[in-house]
Amino acid sequence: MNEETKDAVNKILTNYLEINKHRKTSERFAILNEIYSHNGHFDIEQLYVMMKNKKYRVSRATLYNNMEILLDAGLVIKHQFGKNLAQFERAYKYRQHDHLICTDCEKVFEFCDPRIMQIQRSTEDMLRFDVQHHSLNFFAKCRQLTETGQCQHFKK
Amino acid sequence: MNEETKDAVNKILTNYLEINKHRKTSERFAILNEIYSHNGHFDIEQLYVMMKNKKYRVSRATLYNNMEILLDAGLVIKHQFGKNLAQFERAYKYRQHDHLICTDCEKVFEFCDPRIMQIQRSTEDMLRFDVQHHSLNFFAKCRQLTETGQCQHFKK
DNA sequence: GTTTGTGCAAATTTTTTGCATTACA
DNA sequence: TGTAATGCAAAAAATTTGCACAAAC
Numbered sequence: 001m002n003e004e005t006k007d008a009v010n011k012i013l014t015n016y017l018e019i020n021k022h023r024k025t026s027e028r029f030a031i032l033n034e035i036y037s038h039n040g041h042f043d044i045e046q047l048y049v050m051m052k053n054k055k056y057r058v059s060r061a062t063l064y065n066n067m068e069i070l071l072d073a074g075l076v077i078k079h080q081f082g083k084n085l086a087q088f089e090r091a092y093k094y095r096q097h098d099h100l101i102c103t104d105c106e107k108v109f110e111f112c113d114p115r116i117m118q119i120q121r122s123t124e125d126m127l128r129f130d131v132q133h134h135s136l137n138f139f140a141k142c143r144q145l146t147e148t149g150q151c152q153h154f155k156k
Numbered sequence: 157m158n159e160e161t162k163d164a165v166n167k168i169l170t171n172y173l174e175i176n177k178h179r180k181t182s183e184r185f186a187i188l189n190e191i192y193s194h195n196g197h198f199d200i201e202q203l204y205v206m207m208k209n210k211k212y213r214v215s216r217a218t219l220y221n222n223m224e225i226l227l228d229a230g231l232v233i234k235h236q237f238g239k240n241l242a243q244f245e246r247a248y249k250y251r252q253h254d255h256l257i258c259t260d261c262e263k264v265f266e267f268c269d270p271r272i273m274q275i276q277r278s279t280e281d282m283l284r285f286d287v288q289h290h291s292l293n294f295f296a297k298c299r300q301l302t303e304t305g306q307c308q309h310f311k312k
Numbered sequence: 313g314t315t316t317g318t319g320c321a322a323a324t325t326t327t328t329t330g331c332a333t334t335a336c337a
Numbered sequence: 338t339g340t341a342a343t344g345c346a347a348a349a350a351a352t353t354t355g356c357a358c359a360a361a362c
Contacts, residue, residue: 057343061329084241100287123294131256133295138279138289143286179360179361216352220352240326
């Protein structure tokens with residue numbers, strides 16, 4: 001992760017913890033930095049293994065607890081791609097995007113469409129809510145199949 | 157449920173089971189009819205209790221198994237509203253709509269915006285996929301709070 | 313008569329909770 | 338020093354699996 005981003009997210013977390021009167025524990029910053037040292041999606045178990053491999057002493061319970069804080073601080077985004085497993089990704093300075101999930105291989109693709117913000121604004125006006133975040137997933141079949149009729153990426 | 161819809165969904169299921177060489181068991185039709193006798197969202201446990209109350213002899217495993225079939229037949233839609241609990245709703249002749257979830261009371265509101273189909277078509281062209289279904293959720297805070305600063309619906 | 317589908321219970325997976333201990337403030 | 342936060346293990350919640358039996362075909 002570049003130093004600029006590292007500094008920025010650490011400051012955001014520090015600020016969030018101070019405002020909400022939570023303690024600045026070393027675990028919280030270790031988790032944040034671990035998350036921001038990777039791109040892409042991850043689940044709690046993957047984060048746990050990554051941190052254990054780096055010899056951090058951290059528990060799953062602490063990861064679950066702190067994901068709530070990072071979510072609330074706007075530093076991570078939570079997804080559910082159809083399965084009963086929460087997936088996360090970093091949120092800071094990561095362009096707004098949504099996801100298309102291949103129903104053959106379950107690979108996740110990103111796309112970006114500004115019209116989603118127009119829908120959001122209309123919905124806010126219509127229902128009289130302020131949207132904090134959204135989740136748009138397309139579940140789709142790949143048009144280009146291999147000779148054996150399978151999706152071109154890989155088969156589950 | 158009106159008789160016309162009842163006949164239609166039963167025919168769709170019969171047809172699906174024949175094409176896919178699955179057996180036409182009484183449980184499959186009982187589950188379908190139970191689902192179509194209610195509006196709104198439900199989870200497996202609620203469906204299980206509803207059927208048990210009506211003295212059906214049905215197991216959770218059968219419900220889980222058959223939701224896959226009903227999903228594939230396009231007769232139900234599956235949702236994940238942020239929690240690790242699959243929610244379902246009937247799909248046949250139920251207008252296309254998406255959801256806004258109140259982050260205070262977790263109540264789910266429906267809305268409909270044709271622009272989502274435009275985004276879908278653009279995404280299909282760009283990524284070269286055929287979208288089978290989508291899920292769009294807005295997580296939002298209610299603008300109208302009660303005197304005690306809580307959401308106007310009810311508090312979790 | 314075969315074999316798919318079922319109910320039940322046990323197993324698995326993911327997340328939450330209880331509690332003794334640690335370490336921020 | 339007081340108390341929020343932690344690690345660990347046990348519990349809970351949701352779903353899947355194994356297996357004997359039932360019922361489609």
